[in-house]
Amino acid sequence: MLPTASDLLFFSFALLLLCQVSDAKRDLKSACSTCKRITENFDKGFERTAKQNFGGGNTAWEERKLSKYETSEIRLMEIIEGLCDSSSFECNQMLEEHEEHFETWWFKRKTKHPDLHKWFCIETISVCCPKGTFGPDCNACLGGSERPCHGNGACDGDGTRGGNGKCSCDKGYKGEFCLDCIDGYFNAVRNDTFSLCTECDASCKTCTGATNQDCDECKEGWEEDDQESCIDVDECAKGSSTCKEDQYCLNTEGSYSCKDCDKVCSGCTGAGPDKCQSCASGYQDTEGTCTDIDECSQPELACTKEHQECVNTKGSFSCICSIGYEELDGECVETPQKDEAENSEPRVEL
Secondary structure (H helix, E strand, C coil): CCCCHHHHHHHHHHHHHHHHHHHHHHHHHHHHHHHHHHHHHHHHHHHHCCCCCCCCCCHHHHHHHCCCHHHCHHHHHHHHCCCCCCCCHHHHHHHHHHHHHHHHHHHHHCCCCCCHHHHHHHHHCCCECCCCEECCCCEECCCCCCCHHHHCEEECCCCECCCCCCEEECCCEECCCCCEECCCEEEEEECCCCEEEEECCCCEEEECCCCCCCEEEECCCEEECCCCCEEECCHHHHCCCCCCCCEEEEEECCEEEEEECCCCECCECCCCCCCECCECCCEEEECCEEEECCHHHCCCCCCCCCCEEEEEECCEEEEEECCCEEEECCEEEECCCCCHHHHCCCCCCC
């Protein structure tokens, strides 16, 4: 049965509502992040201005007659001016909207509430939550606010008015509360509130302990021996590798790799010119090692044309024209000499 127009309209509305809820949660997290940055910058500004004063000629008189710089409105304004980058719209908007709260805290609340982040972001404008809590009502994260996710993960929305409080587990852990271990890890310690997942031996897919004898199942590339331990499979010795003719197989733990043969080889069993199955063209076997053939020193001339000289290269040779000759249409011809008159300098009549 095909969906009706009303069904499609309802589905679109539900999807739009879901997107709006998701955006709202992101905005709540972002608002807390902005507020935290503002209060951190305030603390930095407070430290930066700690040893300053009004300046001027008679500082002692100014502090005595006006007020102490450390608690003055002038110092507060200097700190506030450095709270936001000019390009940060969210920061400047929040600061403009709540600037009077900074004045209230500075002059009336600072002594009783020295933690500005707690007073401003959590208790006053309510965009953040205490650490270990999340959401509009600052509920405890899964696993409790003291150790969210039992110390083995991150709570979604931790410290903000957003998020859902669910755990994103650290490497090695899984489950709603991050108490279980993923494949390749085992519980070294485990109770209702604490779990320590430790990595298995490299040979184990799953295990109950730290050695290759504690594997429940061997990882691919390993196999069980007579002592029920997982040992490496030598794919090279078994001939199960997929290396090409000009490559050799190099066994590694749990796998293998294909390496290129030395260029002097035509097929090989390992690295180097002494591991060739046969020598490549231009090379010869010399006591088990493939070495270059010097074609230029052979009884049979390599360069047969007149006025040519042979130059040996690795694995080959080349023919060049002798001194005083140059190549022309594949032949070495004598280099023409310039006329003596052309080479002489012109005489200058005085």
